[in-house]
Amino acid sequence: MAEGGAIKRIVIVGGGTAGWMTAAALSRFLGGSGRRIVLIESEAIGTVGVGEGTIPPILEFNLQLGLDEAAFLRETHATYKLGIEFVGWTRKGERYFHQFGQIGRPLNGVPFYQLWLRNRANASIGPLAGYSMSAVAAADHRFSHPSPDPADPLSQLAYAFHFDASAYGQFLRRYAEAHGAERIEGKIIGVEQDGESGFVTAVRLEDDRRVRGDLFIDCSGFRSLLLGQQLQVPFEDWSHWLPCDRAVTVGSERISPLLPYTRSTAQPAGWQWRIPLQHRTGNGHVYCSASMEDDEAERILVSTLDAPTISDPRRLRFTAGRRTKSWEANVVAIGLSSGFLEPLESTSIHLIQHGIQKLLGLFPSRGISSVERAEYNRHMVNSYEPVRDFIILHYFANNREEPFWRQVRSMTLPEALQHKIELFREHGHVFRYNDELFDIPSWVAVMLGQGIDPSACDPLATALPEAEVLRAIAELKRAYEDAAKRLPLASDFIERRIAAAQ
Numbered sequence: 019m020a021e022g023g024a025i026k027r028i029v030i031v032g033g034g035t036a037g038w039m040t041a042a043a044l045s046r047f048l049g050g051s052g053r054r055i056v057l058i059e060s061e062a063i064g065t066v067g068v069g070e071g072t073i074p075p076i077l078e079f080n081l082q083l084g085l086d087e088a089a090f091l092r093e094t095h096a097t098y099k100l101g102i103e104f105v106g107w108t109r110k111g112e113r114y115f116h117q118f119g120q121i122g123r124p125l126n127g128v129p130f131y132q133l134w135l136r137n138r139a140n141a142s143i144g145p146l147a148g149y150s151m152s153a154v155a156a157a158d159h160r161f162s163h164p165s166p167d168p169a170d171p172l173s174q175l176a177y178a179f180h181f182d183a184s185a186y187g188q189f190l191r192r193y194a195e196a197h198g199a200e201r202i203e204g205k206i207i208g209v210e211q212d213g214e215s216g217f218v219t220a221v222r223l224e225d226d227r228r229v230r231g232d233l234f235i236d237c238s239g240f241r242s243l244l245l246g247q248q249l250q251v252p253f254e255d256w257s258h259w260l261p262c263d264r265a266v267t268v269g270s271e272r273i274s275p276l277l278p279y280t281r282s283t284a285q286p287a288g289w290q291w292r293i294p295l296q297h298r299t300g301n302g303h304v305y306c307s308a309s310m311e312d313d314e315a316e317r318i319l320v321s322t323l324d325a326p327t328i329s330d331p332r333r334l335r336f337t338a339g340r341r342t343k344s345w346e347a348n349v350v351a352i353g354l355s356s357g358f359l360e361p362l363e364s365t366s367i368h369l370i371q372h373g374i375q376k377l378l379g380l381f382p383s384r385g386i387s388s389v390e391r392a393e394y395n396r397h398m399v400n401s402y403e404p405v406r407d408f409i410i411l412h413y414f415a416n417n418r419e420e421p422f423w424r425q426v427r428s429m430t431l432p433e434a435l436q437h438k439i440e441l442f443r444e445h446g447h448v449f450r451y452n453d454e455l456f457d458i459p460s461w462v463a464v465m466l467g468q469g470i471d472p473s474a475c476d477p478l479a480t481a482l483p484e485a486e487v488l489r490a491i492a493e494l495k496r497a498y499e500d501a502a503k504r505l506p507l508a509s510d511f512i513e514r515r516i517a518a519a520q
């Protein structure tokens with residue numbers, strides 16, 4: 019059963035990254051349908067102003083919009099990203115790489131990492147990252163687009179971007195406006211609801227203007243103006259699993275060479291990111307306020323930078339969790355208004371993209387159907403929870419000695435994650451369920467990187483002749499190393515891409 023009338027006026031509340039990504043996609047796919055798309059934002063309130071790391075599905079979003087990569091690189095100060103280097107997460111000084119893309123190639127149908135597990139005691143095998151094209155290229159600071167030839171190791175390169183999320187929002191604002199979206203500047207001070215259906219009918223601005231709509235997309239950030247404040251959809255707090263609730267951020271001078279990866283360094287009560295952009299480096303320290311004072315967190319951040327600061331430190335507060343529903347009545351929340359997970363695996367912008375794509379996939383026409391709304395909510399739960407669990411894994415599996423790390427090591431895990439870890443401890447098996455974002459190579463890299471050791475490898479790996487396995491491993495390693503030498507430095511590749519398009 020559908021409630022409400024035809025969806026002719028879509029009102030997006032908020033013009034941060036979520037608002038403009040939504041406006042860009044809706045104007046691209048619905049712009050020609052005679053529907054009116056309006057975005058309201060308030061310069062006085064501003065945006066959260068952070069966000070720099072992304073993951074490979076962002077390529078699909080940009081492609082769907084038909085964005086020109088060179089223009090995107092130039093306008094958002096973007097660099098290429100091949101993965102994340104984790105430093106000190108198991109013990110001080112230890113490091114591992116969470117690569118984008120595959121690890122090695124299967125042999126007789128046996129996943130490569132199982133062959134690696136079987137032989138890792140052999141001194142010549144080296145770290146798992148030596149068998150990922152993306153990780154090998156990242157270690158050499160090199161980058162190129164993947165080769166279209168599946169036989170070429172370079173076909174296994176997988177990438178995303180580091181960019182300035184605010185600049186991305188503005189880039190998409192120009193796109194959305196060019197595709198017919200209208201922008202209204204103003205602060206919303208009131209929300210009108212239909213007494214019977216509970217549908218939001220209009221929002222009222224400070225200057226008495228009234229903006230009516232049939233469908234409202236709440237992109238109002240942590241305020242969650244419509245979904246949280248007006249419709250009172252509860253917030254499910256996940257801070258017992260993810261206790262970090264503060265961040266301090268600061269920009270520093272650009273580093274040279276430009277590195278095609280994020281670095282995430284564990285700190286006594288949290289962790290610190292370093293994200294190289296074309297014009298500066300983004301840095302931030304995420305920490306748990308119950309275990310560390312704000313001043314101490316800022317002192318750690320500023321004293322461990324690679325280069326001098328170029329801005330004043332900024333402090334932010336948050337709580338990990340999500341609204342129990344993302345779509346209630348005729349309000350769909352996308353972005354921080356719908357939930358927040360710390361940026362450890364750069365997943366917030368992806369969850370925005372996912373929310374938009376699912377909304378387009380279930381877009382209402384003659385009113386809003388409760389079954390489609392329920393389906394949307396089901397998808398969003400299925401998207402958030404595995405990402406949450408993936409982030410928890412980094413905290414739980416650690417061997418650090420500080421009280422914060424001892425505390426997170428002793429937490430009771432979500433059941434699904436507990437199962438995943440126990441299963442991995444047996445024969446290194448990982449399976450991907452439902453809409454899970456992270457694929458098997460990601461789980462394997464982080465499980466092993468965080469020191470979760472299977473007690474044995476897959477028996478199918480031990481069934482293969484040892485000499486054949488060792489030969490395949492050695493050949494693959496050489497192939498990745500040789501292929502990386504053919505690549506340009508990441509900074510040269512970016513400069514050439516931008517210059518060629520001018």
Ligand SMILES: Cc1cc2nc3c(=O)[nH]c(=O)nc-3n(C[C@H](O)[C@H](O)[C@H](O)COP(=O)(O)OP(=O)(O)OC[C@H]3O[C@@H](n4cnc5c(N)ncnc54)[C@H](O)[C@@H]3O)c2cc1C
Pocket residue numbers: 031032033034035036037058059060061063064065066067068069070071072183204205206207237238239240241243265302334336352353354355361364365366367368
């Ligand atoms: C410390 C930190 C680091 C992060 N790093 C990453 C990262 O590396 N990768 C990643 O993917 N994500 C990251 N994120 C998340 C990312 O910043 C957000 O997901 C993204 O910026 C989207 O924010 P938003 O548009 O939902 O909210 P906001 O940027 O807060 O935008 C809210 C909008 O609503 C408007 N608004 C609010 N109230 C009103 C009102 N009453 N009237 C009119 N307008 C109103 C505001 O003006 C603004 O335009 C990070 C977040 C934090 C806190």
